[in-house]
Amino acid sequence: MTEGALETGELAAGLALRHPTPADHVRIRVALADWWGGLGGEAGARQRQSLVPRLFLQHFADTSFLVERADGTLHAFLIGFLSQSDPDTAYIHFVGVCPDGTRSGVGSALYRRFFALAQEAGRRRIRCITSPNNRNSIAYHTRMGFRLEPGDYVDEAGTPVHRDYDGSGLDRVLFVREL
Numbered sequence: 001m002t003e004g005a006l007e008t009g010e011l012a013a014g015l016a017l018r019h020p021t022p023a024d025h026v027r028i029r030v031a032l033a034d035w036w037g038g039l040g041g042e043a044g045a046r047q048r049q050s051l052v053p054r055l056f057l058q059h060f061a062d063t064s065f066l067v068e069r070a071d072g073t074l075h076a077f078l079i080g081f082l083s084q085s086d087p088d089t090a091y092i093h094f095v096g097v098c099p100d101g102t103r104s105g106v107g108s109a110l111y112r113r114f115f116a117l118a119q120e121a122g123r124r125r126i127r128c129i130t131s132p133n134n135r136n137s138i139a140y141h142t143r144m145g146f147r148l149e150p151g152d153y154v155d156e157a158g159t160p161v162h163r164d165y166d167g168s169g170l171d172r173v174l175f176v177r178e179l
């Protein structure tokens with residue numbers, strides 16, 4: 001992918017972008033189990049699946065994206081929405097790129113699409129969160145220009161973490177990026 005394509009959020013030839021539908025739910029669930037390199041084991045896979053129920057594909061479809069290969073198989077997805085409660089904010093809830101498609105500009109192309117969509121809707125910042133053990137996600141978001149919000153403690157990797165953010169034992173790292 002060329003530099004220009006990354007800036008405009010274009011995808012390489014053979015990859016097609018569209019909004020997801022509820023019919024994509026089953027394969028997104030499979031991706032949530034398989035694409036994270038076994039992060040968190042079985043419990044991690046189940047937790048990720050439970051974080052993307054069908055409702056996202058019913059009620060947040062037009063702010064979410066899905067990338068398919070020419071043969072129709074799933075290559076990547078982004079689940080995002082415009083905050084209902086904060087008119088300045090848009091939120092990226094989940095992103096995934098298939099393991100043999102990472103580090104080729106697809107994640108950043110999806111993010112740029114979402115940034116443009118959010119900007120067009122008058123949003124001024126993007127927020128998202130991740131788990132402290134997802135080092136790939138932390139590296140990726142930092143590279144994509146996100147700032148890490150100060151937390152309750154700093155972990156051994158120097159990352160600020162919010163303890164029990166999503167419940168007991170569910171620590172999270174918070175990102176924000178101004179548009």
Ligand SMILES: CC(C)(COP(=O)(O)OP(=O)(O)OC[C@H]1O[C@@H](n2cnc3c(N)ncnc32)[C@H](O)[C@@H]1OP(=O)(O)O)[C@@H](O)C(=O)NCCC(=O)NCCS
Binds near residue numbers: 106143
């Ligand atoms: C994290 C993820 C979404 C990134 O998507 P991607 O398509 O691989 O990222 P890109 O190729 O667009 O990379 C964008 C930039 O981030 C950097 N980057 C991406 N993954 C990185 C990693 N693991 N470590 C360090 N830098 C990384 C790239 O080098 C690139 O920087 P550059 O422009 O200087 O080359 C993807 O790897 C993925 O889905 N991984 C598995 C699931 C996961 O962990 N998702 C995290 C979100 S919850």
